[in-house]
Amino acid sequence: MTRDDPFHFDHARHWAATMLRPEHVADFQRLVKTLRHGSRFQLLFAEFTEADYRDTLIRLLDFVFADLDQPVARIDLSSQSFADFAALEVELRQLAADHSAIHLTGVDGWFDEGRWRDFNTRREAIAFGVPVRLVIWLSAETMARAIVLAPDLWAWRGGVYAFTTLPASPREIPQPQIAPIDPRTLAERCRRIAVLRETLSSGSPLDDEILGLLWDELADLLASIGELDEALRIYREEQLPIYERLENVRGQAVTLGRIADVLHERGELDEALWIYREKQLPAYELLGDMRELAVTQGKIADVLLARGALDEALRICRENVLPAFERLGDMRERAMTLGRIADVLLARGELDEALRIYREEQLPVYEHLGDVREQAVTLGKIANVLQARGQVDEALRIRQKEELPIYERLGDVRARAVTQGKIADVLQYRGELDEALRIRREEQLPVYERLRLARDLLVCRAKIGLNYLARGATGDREIALEFLRLALQDAQRLQLPEAQQIAGIIQQHTDTDDPGALS
Structure with missing residues (x-):
């Protein structure tokens, strides 16, 4: 997987911006877009006050451009010896041969009056001989001198970006924004993450109740854009201790449920099921919270469905969960429960x-409530049924034109990868085996590996194996069996029903005298 396509580039740049001070996000995004899409030669001036923060910005820019075919270089004038501007120009010309952008740092102490005037005089030669985006990092004082000493150069500027970090004045504590329906775009989510991070790292004294809610919102946002490791750490190390300190039974139960949700998503079904049954259910029974009790029972049904225990999952939904939400008049949760029932029927x-x-x-x-994410999930399930009926063209249209754009707008990397896999299923069915294989190996597999989504990973590996078997080129059988055996190991470890099916496929395509057939 590369960030060369628009989604991965956007996800990388918005994620990088979550590490910044909120007031710098807009200029950072402008700079990123200019570096990515701007004309070949540009003079870009970036104002800063703290060298450490400048270096953080440069590292984040490197992260965004790491997988693009646009290598970026850096010249630090404070540590490299250039006798004059002519020597610097030689270095710039050499780097321009195989770089698309160059960061110029250490400007404040190196550029004197003569060197600025030389730069001003040589601007046309630089523009033609150094066809790169040149990012000049400098202080406000040095920028003011450059405007006076190199006015023609300054007139050629392609952009000015402010990353100054003056002593922070007291800021208003953000109010927690937690709701079951979150239509915010990827950009909006990442900007909110930056705000929450700044607040929570500022050391400002916060009431534990507010602190717990802010950590909760931050972790939920991180999980929603695929940052599961950091979300899990916050739930366990930041949020849960607060509610334990407050002896807040509800807060502890909710947080434990969030932990279980991540474990469930990663395929760690035993641990997730144990938390739902042994930690959450008793807490909500003690509190008399019928709604959260029903929500947790629905999640238990999800785990049972993943394990193939269809009858028990259906019984829980029909006898326990659905009646509870109908009594409560909760139309959204009722719809979600009906969806679980439909999943079993499918x-x-x-x-x-x-x-x-x-x-x-x-x-x-979901359309009435404006819940765009659940709309996308349901559209995907409709496409599943159509595909099972052989209506592959309509299934493909739904996935490409309706479902996938929603996940991309929300920044949901896992759901996007799952949908890409469904698209690959259709392509494989049509005989477009190379493109199906490319999607599985480049768009799906790296996402599941990074997020450590065990069940998704094993299913993807199994389908890659089947893809190789269907293609049947020289060496494909051996590669296919390698992927299928990896999938089988995980399916057996997780006690999933797919294990028997994968084992049968391996046996079918393995020589009977192969001692490692199912190992």
């Missing part, structure tokens, strides 16, 4: 009823 092959529920019971509710 797994059983009852396609017509599953499709009716998705289209008539779920989708209209």
